[in-house]
Amino acid sequence: MIKNLYTYLLLLFISLYCTAFIVLYKKLLSFEDFINFLKAYSAKRSIKLDIPINQLIFFINKLLRLLNIENCLNHSSILFILLRRIGKEPKLVIGATRDNSSFFSHTWIEIEDILVSNNSQPVDTFTPIMEIG
Numbered sequence: 001m002i003k004n005l006y007t008y009l010l011l012l013f014i015s016l017y018c019t020a021f022i023v024l025y026k027k028l029l030s031f032e033d034f035i036n037f038l039k040a041y042s043a044k045r046s047i048k049l050d051i052p053i054n055q056l057i058f059f060i061n062k063l064l065r066l067l068n069i070e071n072c073l074n075h076s077s078i079l080f081i082l083l084r085r086i087g088k089e090p091k092l093v094i095g096a097t098r099d100n101s102s103f104f105s106h107t108w109i110e111i112e113d114i115l116v117s118n119n120s121q122p123v124d125t126f127t128p129i130m131e132i133g
Contacts, residue, residue: 011051015063015082022077023069038077038092039132053088057116072121076107079117080133083109090116091133095126105129 026034051059060079069075076092083090091110096103106126109117 011056011059012063014085015060015078018078018081018085019064019067019069019074022074022081026074026077035130035132038080051086053083053111053116056082056086061117072107076109076117079109083111084133089133091131093123093128094130095123095128097126 025037029037057079060082061075064070064075064078069078073094080090080092088111092107093110094105094107096105098104104126106121106123108115108121108123115123
C-alpha cells in the first residue's frame with residue numbers, strides 16, 4: 001500500500017496531530033467558531049506526500065476507526081485539513097434534511113464534485129447548506 005516508511009510515519013504524525021486538534025477544538029468552540037477555525041487552519045500548505053488519494057482516504061478511514069472517531073463532522077474535518085495540506089482542493093459539505101418533525105445533518109468531502117468521503121450515509125437525501133473549500 002504505502003511504499004515508503006518515512007511517508008507512512010509522516011502521514012501518521014500529521015493525521016494524529018490534526019485529529020487531536022479537531023476533537024479538542026470541536027468540544028471547546030461553538031459551531032460557528034469551529035467552522036471559522038476550519039477555514040483558517042486549512043490554509044493550503046503543501047507537504048510532499050506521493051500517495052494516491054484513494055490510499056490516503058483508506059489510511060485515514062482505518063486510523064479514525066481505530067481511534068473510534070466516527071462522527072461525520074470530525075471525520076470530514078480531519079480529512080479536509082489533511083487533503084488541503086498535501087495540495088488537494090477538497091470541499092467540505094454540510095447538508096441537512098427533515099423527516100416529519102426531525103432534523104438531520106451530515107458532513108462529507110468532495111473533490112471536483114466527486115464524493116470521496118461519506119461514512120456510508122446517502123448524501124442525495126441531504127440538501128447542502130454550507131460548503132468550505
